Amino acid sequence: MSLYRAIIFLLLFIAPPPLKPPILRIACGAQIGRGVSIGWFSTLMGRHISIGDYSAIRALTIINCGGNLSIGRYSIISSFTLIYGADGLRIGDHCYIGPQSLINTEEEVRIGHRSALGARCMLYTHGSFFPYSEGYWVRFAPITIGNRVWCATGVFLHPGTTIGDNSFVNSRSVVSGEIPPDSIVEGNPARMIGSMSRMQRTITPRRLDAIAEQMLHHFLVITATQGTFR
Incomplete structure (x- = not known):
């Protein structure tokens, strides 16, 4: 990371949430859609940054990609998430990344539309510790998650994993x-x-009506008790 980008990275961390999207637009040439929110003490960096309409990066999240960072529309990255590595991250529309997840992007990670990671999921695109020069193994490979995929809480994905749609x-x-x-x-x-x-x-049709009524009830309970989704 260049000195200039390091300064922007730190500035974003301490800046109030309303200032973060304009800072990214002006300082990094980022494409930031309407209604994008970036929470307190969250920061992000990538070679090229694109965030779609009404997506949210919650508080206390760190994203530092050496490659391109692309987040689709209506997607959420929850609090205490760490995303880092030399390559990029591509997240589709209507996606959810659960809290305390870790995504390593030494190789590219792609997540399709309407896919979700539960809390504390870990995605690693590299696997090495012992010296490669002494004959030990090393593994670097991208991870691809298709459309409409749900990885529940605590899932671990090894380098080179590909998960098909649905x-x-x-x-x-x-x-x-x-x-x-x-x-x-x-x-x-x-x-x-x-x-x-x-x-x-x-x-x-009757079951669908019952589901819609149940969803509306839960929506009203949440808005009454929390007052906000941010």
């Missing part, structure tokens, strides 16, 4: 290699235990 990874699973689309996987090491299409229920 899949679910159960809590505390350790995943490596390629997961086919429409999969349900769990365990250490993670193994396929079913398909999403077989688990999906048929929704009748």
Whole structure:
């Protein structure tokens, strides 16, 4: 990171949330959409920064990518998340990154549309510690998560992991290699235990009305008790 970018990185950390989007636009040439919010003591940096409309980076989150940083529309990165590495991060629309997650971007990480990571998920694109020059192993590879993928709390993804569209990874699973689309996987090491299409229920119009009523009730409870989503 150049000295100039390091100064901007620190300035963003201490700046009040309303000032962070304009600082990024002016100082970094970032493309920041409408209604974007960046919380207290959060900061971010990338070679090129793009954040879509109404996305949010919650308080106390650090993002430092050597490559491009792209966040789609209506996506949320929760508090206490750490994202860092020499390459970039691409997050689609309507995505959610849970609190205390860690995403290493030594190689590129891609997350498709309407996908989510639960709290305390870890994504590593490198695996090495012992000296490579002494014959020990080293692994660097990108991670790709497809569209409509849910990784529940505490999932660990190894370098080179690819998860196909419309899949679910159960809590505390350790995943490596390629997961086919429409999969349900769990365990250490993670193994396929079913398909999403077989688990999906048929929704009748009456059931759909009941679901909508339930969602509206929860929405009213949340807004009444918290008053805000920020």
